[in-house]
Amino acid sequence: MNVYDFKLEGGDGKVYDLSDYKGKVMLIVNTATGCGFTPHYEPLEKMYEQYNAKGLEIIDVPCNQFAGQTPGTDEEIHSFFTLKYNTQFPQMKKSDVNGENALPLFKYLKEQKGFEGFGKGPKAAMMAGLLFTIDKDYKNNPEIKWNFTKFLVNKKGEVIARFEPTEDMKKVEEAVVKALEE
Secondary structure, eight states: OOGGGOEEEBTTSOEEEGGGGTTSEEEEEEEOSSSTTGGGHHHHHHHHHHHGGGTEEEEEEEOOTTTTOOOSOHHHHHHHHHHHHOOOSOBBOOOBSSSTTBOHHHHHHHHHSOOOOOOSSHHHHHHHHHHHHHOTTGGGSOOOOSTTOEEEEOTTSOEEEEEOTTSOHHHHHHHHHHHHHO
């Protein structure tokens, strides 16, 4: 089993078969409209514009599981991102990434790359403190911790990295570039 075995429904009802992305690098991200990390859309869109022709696909999965930060319909979410950030990459239907109703793709991604920490710095400390109040055992499970967790998939469909929302987007881009060169 690999990423190519999954299909996702777009916010517009279109079905995206991830096997259509064979030979490409994918960055799969759970997103939100009202999160402190929502500005990640700006570097994500820049990466998409710069690297899409070289084989990068970004798969955007809006999720409302973290403090209700993605209210609204799929149409409203799509309008927000396209108007505010001019996003051009495909946006999927708002979905769960944790729990009983989690998308099978996200169950698979978490099995491949578990949580390894938030790193260092003020944002990392803030997230660690917040997560500790929600789940005292958060460090020991692979669940998605917050919006804008990113999974990097190589050209063979293998999950090669997981980036928590606290990760510097420059490091995410460096990993994308490296995967594109391999």
